[in-house]
Amino acid sequence: MTATLRDEIRQRKPFRSIYEEAALNIVRTAALLSADFEQIFKPYGLTGTQYNVLRILRGADEAGLCRNDVRDRLLTRMPDATRLLDRMEKAGLLSRAREQEDRRLVTTRLTKKGRQLVDDLDPIVARQHRERLGHMSDKQLATLNSLLTQARHPE
Amino acid sequence: MTATLRDEIRQRKPFRSIYEEAALNIVRTAALLSADFEQIFKPYGLTGTQYNVLRILRGADEAGLCRNDVRDRLLTRMPDATRLLDRMEKAGLLSRAREQEDRRLVTTRLTKKGRQLVDDLDPIVARQHRERLGHMSDKQLATLNSLLTQARHPE
DNA sequence: TGACAGTAGGTGTTATGACACTTATTATCC
DNA sequence: GGATAATAAGTGTCATAACACCTACTGTCA
Structure with missing residues (x-):
């Protein structure tokens, strides 16, 4: 067995290119952040996606x-927005009403309860963000934001 | 209605803090990258998670x-690794064998077919990474990687 | 004005993820 | 050395996501 092969087995080569390293880094970081927030929302019976719907509405x-419109504003692709909204309506967080002018449309709005919930979560969410990323300087975060925005817009 | 309130309605204020902006930016970028890869893997009957298992193995x-060990190396939390591996075993991508020394352990290995598949995907995955992030310079990507790593490790 | 395409929403079904619980095996400690 | 804890894997069940398909309504244009 050659040394190269032995190394290959012992420690798997982590990245093949700096592109791949960046992509994995982004996905891994996002997974960490998302998992944190899922935990925060769980006591309120919300998933991360549901919280985003509250914010959007x-x-x-x-x-x-x-x-x-709700679906298209979500961070992640959501092919089954109907039943997502069904659940939230059932939980009393939002209401839906068929429009009279264009009867194809069903407009979704927060109920008072939904509005209250998302308002209540504001300080908790803000604190979590600070705890997670508060160790970085404004300059670093600005650079990070700029680079990520650039990453999403190839031109 | 005050001007402030009208603005509030017309364009929802996107970020409350630079922390929040960064977090949303990370998650949104990750969602975009992940969706691309899901599409790439679909013709091969693989999900992104399954591809990661192939890479890990x-x-x-x-x-x-x-x-x-497989579960803990995955990018995303995966509480149901058993059935994930079940499906991949059924697809002939991996094999499992109860260990003799410690009979609690079941060791999972790629089959020739699984190894072949992940090898075949290498150039496709590499190309996708280049297409997605190739417009950024090495220096930018290095900065991005450094900042993301820092974001994940508060100290 | 009536066929037809386009758009918005919803449904049926299957696959996957989440969560709590169970079983089998090994290690520990009196 | 036997009770007990710890570890690894698996199972039952329910919720959610994914995918293809269907229905209702509107606009257009011959």
């Missing part, structure tokens, strides 16, 4: 949003 | 790994 306020 | 080579 709060942003739309009284005007509300139709299903596809 | 290739790294372990003949020695193989027990279930918990």
